[in-house]
Amino acid sequence: GNSVTQMEGPVTLSEEAFLTINCTYTATGYPSLFWYVQYPGEGLQLLLKATKADDKGSNKGFEATYRKETTSFHLEKGSVQVSDSAVYFCAPHTNAGKSTFGDGTTLTVKP
Amino acid sequence: EAGVAQSPRYKIIEKRQSVAFWCNPISGHATLYWYQQILGQGPKLLIQFQNNGVVDDSQLPKDRFSAERLKGVDSTLKIQPAKLEDSAVYLCASSWQGGGTGELFFGEGSRLTVL
Numbered sequence: 001g002n003s004v005t006q007m008e009g010p011v012t013l014s015e016e017a018f019l020t021i022n023c024t025y026t027a028t029g030y031p032s033l034f035w036y037v038q039y040p041g042e043g044l045q046l047l048l049k050a051t052k053a054d055d056k057g058s059n060k061g062f063e064a065t066y067r068k069e070t071t072s073f074h075l076e077k078g079s080v081q082v083s084d085s086a087v088y089f090c091a092p093h094t095n096a097g098k099s100t101f102g103d104g105t106t107l108t109v110k111p
Numbered sequence: 112e113a114g115v116a117q118s119p120r121y122k123i124i125e126k127r128q129s130v131a132f133w134c135n136p137i138s139g140h141a142t143l144y145w146y147q148q149i150l151g152q153g154p155k156l157l158i159q160f161q162n163n164g165v166v167d168d169s170q171l172p173k174d175r176f177s178a179e180r181l182k183g184v185d186s187t188l189k190i191q192p193a194k195l196e197d198s199a200v201y202l203c204a205s206s207w208q209g210g211g212t213g214e215l216f217f218g219e220g221s222r223l224t225v226l
Contacts, residue, residue: 004153032213034214034215036215036217042219043115043202043217043218043219043220044154044204044215044217045217046214046215049214089153089154091153091215093213093215096166096167097142097159097161097166097206097213098156098159098167099144099156100156101146101153101154101155102153103151103152103153104151104152104153
């Protein structure tokens with residue numbers, strides 16, 4: 001079946017530090033790839049997505065590139081802010097309409 | 112555009128009692144999902160509906176969990192009888208269709224505590 005391996009957390013960074021959260025996956029077919037974010041007290045929401053190999057998804061300064069050869073979709077941000085503190089989930093979405101979620105990586109950014 | 116609505120937000124019950132959660136997806140979204148999220152873990156799919164038909168319920172513990180989406184719009188998830196290990200947040204999500212580029216839109220979840 002489909003599975004996702006995310007970098008274990010929690011991750012604690014100082015403001016303006018560089019962020020990488022690793023994600024590798026196994027999935028049937030040719031999935032689309034998503035990062036979702038859950039801010040404290042809120043529901044999950046889409047952060048960014050990529051639908052084919054070598055596509056780069058980006059939003060709010062975050063980026064991730066669809067690497068088909070390594071089945072990876074690592075999340076990066078050059079300079080994190082306190083407001084980026086949240087839980088981040090990597091989720092491939094198959095053509096059958098099924099999303100599989102990683103266990104999430106908790107990010108805390110300190111001023 | 113209204114988001115995915117869920118209720119109740121919180122529920123505390125004793126083990127062996129029953130509970131029901133309700134979800135109203137975004138208008139026009141054909142696909143509806145119920146996920147279970149245990150503390151510290153990612154969401155795990157329980158059941159997927161396409162309109163009022165079940166697409167995937169392979170991970171639904173059918174001896175105690177049931178779900179329906181009778182008119183292809185809102186949905187109810189029921190647990191009877193509840194066990195301690197059912198303590199979790201139950202997330203409802205919807206998407207325009209179940210295709211490969213489908214973004215999921217989530218409700219805020221229903222947090223269940225079983226004592």
